[in-house]
Amino acid sequence: SDTEKGGYPFYMLKEIDEQPAVMRRLVQTYFDENGQPQLDKDLLAKLNEADRLYILAAGTSYHAGLVAQPIFEKLAQIPTEVHLASEFGYNTPMLSEKPFFLFLSQSGETADSRQVLVKVNEWGYPSLTITNSQGSTLSREADYTLLLNAGPEIAVASTKAYTSQIALQAILAQALGQKRGVAAAESLPLKGQLGTIANTMQSIVDEKQEMDDLAKKHLATTRNAFYIGRGYDYAVSLEAALKLKEISYVQAEGFAGAELKHGTISLIEDGVPVLAIITDERVASHTRGNIQEVRARGAQVITIAMESVAEADDDIVFPDVEPLLSPLVSVVSTQLIAYYTSLNRGYDVDKPRNLAKAVTVE
Ligand code: G6P
Numbered sequence: 001s002d003t004e005k006g007g008y009p010f011y012m013l014k015e016i017d018e019q020p021a022v023m024r025r026l027v028q029t030y031f032d033e034n035g036q037p038q039l040d041k042d043l044l045a046k047l048n049e050a051d052r053l054y055i056l057a058a059g060t061s062y063h064a065g066l067v068a069q070p071i072f073e074k075l076a077q078i079p080t081e082v083h084l085a086s087e088f089g090y091n092t093p094m095l096s097e098k099p100f101f102l103f104l105s106q107s108g109e110t111a112d113s114r115q116v117l118v119k120v121n122e123w124g125y126p127s128l129t130i131t132n133s134q135g136s137t138l139s140r141e142a143d144y145t146l147l148l149n150a151g152p153e154i155a156v157a158s159t160k161a162y163t164s165q166i167a168l169q170a171i172l173a174q175a176l177g178q179k180r181g182v183a184a185a186e187s188l189p190l191k192g193q194l195g196t197i198a199n200t201m202q203s204i205v206d207e208k209q210e211m212d213d214l215a216k217k218h219l220a221t222t223r224n225a226f227y228i229g230r231g232y233d234y235a236v237s238l239e240a241a242l243k244l245k246e247i248s249y250v251q252a253e254g255f256a257g258a259e260l261k262h263g264t265i266s267l268i269e270d271g272v273p274v275l276a277i278i279t280d281e282r283v284a285s286h287t288r289g290n291i292q293e294v295r296a297r298g299a300q301v302i303t304i305a306m307e308s309v310a311e312a313d314d315d316i317v318f319p320d321v322e323p324l325l326s327p328l329v330s331v332v333s334t335q336l337i338a339y340y341t342s343l344n345r346g347y348d349v350d351k352p353r354n355l356a357k358a359v360t361v362e
Contacts, residue, residue, distance in 0.1 A: 010339075012157055012339055016160070016205060016332065016336060018160050020205070022164050026194065027194050037171045048180065050099060051098040055068065055104060058084060058113055060157075060162045061161070064239075065165075066235035067327045068166060074173075074184050075176075085110070085115070086362070101116075102130065103130070103131075105129065106131065109136055112362055127144070128142055128143065130145075131148065154357075155350040156351060156355050157246045157247050166328055167325075171190065193325055196321055200318055211333055211337050211340055212344075216340070219344075222271070223251060225250050226268075227274075227334070229280075230256055230258065231280035231282055232280045233280055233326075239334070241253050243338035246352050247339070249347070257287045261293070271299075271300060274301050276304070277330050278303060279326035281323070288311075302315050304316045304330055304333050306326055
């Protein structure tokens with residue numbers, strides 16, 4: 001109903017707007033008064049015994065796992081692999097001696113993920129579910145649960161669950177890293193960073209008209225679109241493309257920028273929108289090079305950049321945050337671009353054709 005939507009035309013827009021509050025709630029829930037992450041001690045002890053972390057998920061949650069992979073490796077120095085649950089079940093990789101399994105699932109009901117958890121329990125390996133749904137199947141069947149507390153997510157296209165999954169994984173990585181004495185975890189002011197990120201997210205959702213304008217200008221009638229990014233921006237480009245595909249039916253693909261020259265550039269023709277995400281200073285100049293290459297072939301380029309690597313004519317620029325956590329911010333603009341593209345094309349944003357919020361069949 002309209003009251004539940006709080007005056008919003010669609011749940012998706014409401015849920016995008018809720019992200020700053022969701023970040024703040026996570027900080028309140030999972031940090032103590034000294035600003036240190038506070039998590040179940042048994043969970044941390046079990047994780048500390050592990051020699052490798054296996055993240056299992058589907059869809060948008062899989063993309064949240066891809067963003068978290070370098071966060072776990074840098075902050076907790078635990079080797080981390082991210083797998084599509086649907087592939088892992090049948091194509092199980094060689095496991096390490098002491099694996100720990102992390103299931104990421106907004107709904108906690110995804111059958112593809114559950115079939116892996118059933119096997120993990122048969123094997124007797126420890127597991128954690130990070131979910132937005134207390135008492136869900138994946139939560140009940142895993143050894144441990146961490147709740148996102150993001151409030152119900154109604155729109156089929158996931159937004160606040162994705163960002164809260166990333167933030168909660170970062171909190172977990174820092175807690176584990178501190179336990180292991182990893183300098184990067186001890187020196188990162190994560191609580192303060194997440195507060196800054198909440199403010200930066202707020203400034204982006206306050207400027208949503210900009211994203212509406214960009215969607216109208218570049219995505220109103222196109223049949224396809226490309227997202228490019230390197231380093232931390234690559235995983236975001238995959239999620240940005242998925243969001244656009246799901247609700248606007250624009251055929252979209254996310255690419256690692258360097259791969260353009262290995263194939264994708266053949267698809268670039270006059271007028272094709274290419275959205276570039278640029279936050280990672282290690283690779284920013286290379287992404288700029290890719291932008292020139294696609295522009296030279298007629299692409300319409302939209303840039304989303306972090307201030308320290310931004311240029312004068314970038315379309316969306318946001319203030320600097322810890323680079324590892326920049327996906328939390330850069331993705332918000334892409335969520336809004338997908339939202340407005342769907343809205344402007346006249347679709348039911350919250351209920352895209354052929355898709356379900358939770359898929360309980362394999
Ligand atoms: C469905 C939804 C997606 C979601 C995926 C995984 O396909 O349409 O939005 O990302 O399931 O869902 P989960 O609840 O496991 O995160």
